[in-house]
Amino acid sequence: MNEREEEIVICRCEEVTLGEIREWIDRGYQTFDELKRVLRVGMGPCQGRGCREMILRELSLKTGKPVSEIHPGTFRPPSKPVKLSLLAAGGDT
Amino acid sequence: MTLKRTADVVVIGAGIQGCSIAYHLAKSGIKDIVVLERSTICSGSTGRCGAGIRAQWGTEMNCRFGLAAIEKFERLHEELGMDCGLHQGGYLVVAFEESEYEHLKESIRLQNSLGIHTRTVSYDEAREICPGLSAEDAVGFTFHGRDGHADPFLTTFAYMEAARRLGVDYQRFTEVRGIRYEAGKVTGVETSRGQIDAPVVVNAAGGYSQHIAKMAGVKIPNSSERHEILITEPVEPGVCPPMLISFSRNFYIQQRPNGSMIGGRSPKGHPQDYGLGVSWDFLESMSRTFVKLLPRTRGVRVVRQWSGLYNMTPDCQPILCEADEVKGFFLSCGYSGHGFMFGPISGELLTQQILGQEPRIPIMMLHYRRFEKGELLVEPAIV
Structure with a gap:
């Protein structure tokens, strides 16, 4: 893997690079969760x-399992970020 | 990875308790340790918890555990070689009832006598500690600056990585289906992937510890309650520097070093169905708590909500002992919502007990036989 590829940011919210993801998969962290x-x-x-x-694609490459057999991790609500003030108002907006 | 047929010690559960116990045993020279986890590392209660660490407790036992754990957390990065996300912004406890404030002041006298420097603070000072706090209806506040929070994932992984370097074998996706014992002594475990013979088995199964105990013929009165929690998008640091907590109003709010805010409270009726679902009720009532106490969080967005199990005992204090009925079967469970923060110290103390040494903090009173004898050590200060 060349250095430029390692520096590609995969998770933009938390600024995690491809290199870091590959490193931790190699250390045995082999599920999305x-x-x-x-x-x-x-x-x-x-x-x-x-x-x-x-x-999931990186996990597939490293483990040899097809993507369809890799657990995609847990999805949790709310599916889009919602402001505290809106939630606090409940149904009374 | 193949499953060993024999081990010196089998630890059931790879949450903070199991990982800390395995690390302390390995550090003490025990060679052949296997940790069994039915899912992935830190997938149970530890990875779902509110992450708080405190010495502000109402019983002597919890105060001693809390202070010793804080001392361990303060050196953990150095000891384990991995940053555990420790943030010591203190716990700011808010009292809303006169009687509650009196109890907290009584607890401060106990805490001070044990070297924990908790003090009462005025509303003005509380607002210096937690800028933007709006709690006109509070009757008083207590504060201990060495309290705070750490990252439960990183702390557990740090123990696991350090234990692995010492030779501990971790087996994921391996469920314990039975405990084998003969003539009052444990002889091993049966798992979904085969048997392991072992003279020592540790039950660190968190929300499922009562099931594991039952497999060994040991009856403990634990039950598992669902509690809920949410996290917001990251915002600038300093929105909630301390852990803001109230026992009477049943909430805690904190801000992680990355800026995300976490808030938790327990749902009505404490569901005990082992479900890990989430509710709209919680989302709404927790959001109300946020905007009331910290009005400037109104525009902050919630990104995720989840739930986890508190493994409760009748006095809200843990079970940490060897079973009477089955020698070699040890229990570290029933932490009642504070297992993460005690993990570093309880792992050390149980290791001393397993090795036949005197634990440096006495744990005799944490034997489950206290429930039959009626010698409860009721802890009042929990959310």
């Missing part, structure tokens, strides 16, 4: 919309 816990990928405001597919 484990990479999320150690690198915070997918934990930012976009909730993995930008990085999930790319990370």
Whole structure:
């Protein structure tokens, strides 16, 4: 892998590079959820919309499993960020 | 990775308790340790927790554990070689009832006698500690500056990485299905991937510890309650420097070093169905708490909500002991919502017990037989 490829930012919310993701997969963090816990990928405001597919592809390349057999990790609500003031108002907006 | 057939110690559960126990055992020279995890490392209660660390407690036992754990957290990066995200902005406890404030002041006397420098602070000072705080209806505040929070994932991984360097074998996706014992002594475990013979087995299964105990014929009164939590997008630091907590109003709010804010409270009725679902009720009531106490968070957006299990005991204090019925079967469970913060110290103390040494903080009173004898050590200060 050349150096420029390593520096590509995969998770823009948490500024995690391809090099870091590959390094932690090699250390045994071989599920999306484990990479999320150690690198915070997918934990930012976009909730993995930008990085999930790319990370699953890296996991597939490293483990030899097809992407379809790799658990995509947990999706949690709310699916888009919502302001505290709106939530606090409940149904009475 | 193949599963070993024999081990000196089998640890069930790869949350903070299991990982800390495995590390301390390996550091003490035990060679052949296997940690079994039915899912992935830190996938249970530890990875779902509110991350707080405090010495402001209402019982002597919890105060001693809390202070010793803080001392360990302060040196953890150096000891384990990995940053654990420690942030010591203190715990600012808000009292909304006179009687609650009296209890907190009583606890301060206990804490001070044990070397914990908690003090009461005025509303003005509370607003210096937590700028923008709006709590006109509060009757008082207490503060201990060495309290704070750390990253539960990084702390658990740091223990795991350090334990691995010492030869500990971690097996993910391996579920324990039975505990084998003979003539009052543990002889091993049965798992979804085969058997392991071992003279020592540790139950660090968090929300499922009562099931594991039952497999060994050991009855403990633990139950698992669902608690909920949310996290916001990152905002600039300083929006909530301390852990802001109230026992009577049942909430905590903190801000991680990356700027994200975390808030938690327990849902009504404490569901005990082992479900890990989330509710609209929580989202709404927690958001109300945020904007009332910290009005400037109105425009901050919630990005995620989730839930986790508190493994409760009747007195909200842990079980940390060897089983009477089955020698070699040890338990570290029932932390009642504060297992993460005690992990560094409870792992050390249980290791001393397993090695037949005197734990440096006495843990006799944390045996589960206290429940039968009625010798409860009720902790009042929990959310």
